[in-house]
Amino acid sequence: MMDFLERLRIIRKKLGTQKEVATNAGLEQSMISRYEKGQTTVYDYRFLMYLAKQGIDINWLLTGEGKQESDLSEVSEQGYEMMIDALKLKVDALELKVNAQKELIEVRDQEIAILKDKKKQTS
Structure with a gap:
């Protein structure tokens, strides 16, 4: 079974270069590079939503379960919960920085x- 980084690279290559994917997701290319190298956790909601809009099953990306592609309407509740959890982690990290x-x-x-x-x- 593929690990997360392998699944992420497959998806990114399918969608374009790191720069193209970053631009389309509203991120810097360096962030996509850090994601692919495992240097930072994928928590940016813009990136996850971009992938979902491209028909990528977020649940598959994060867990390896299910199908690689899905309609946005078919994104599992677990996938949405994971996206929400990722956003909560981002908020928690920002609160820690502020404190x-x-x-x-x-x-x-x-x-x-x-x-x-x-x-x-x-x-």
């Missing part, structure tokens, strides 16, 4: 306050 940035700002503000207090004490 990390907030914490860095708090630490910086605390350091500034400490430096101001030290400067007042030495003046």
Whole structure:
């Protein structure tokens, strides 16, 4: 049985070059390259929706189960649930980044306050 990366490459080659697929999906070519190399998880909803609109069974792509091609109307509920889960993971990742940035700002503000207090004490 093929693994995910093999299925992804088959689909991408069927649809065109990395650049063509990326452009049509609204992504950068480098993202498609990272997907195919397994350097990042495929979670971008635009990419998954583009593939679904091209008649690719997302369930097959992600799990290897079912048929490679399907009508958009035949995309399984499991396939849609996987797409939704991928979107949730993306949102969670963005929330983690935002929280990390907030914490860095708090630490910086605390350091500034400490430096101001030290400067007042030495003046």
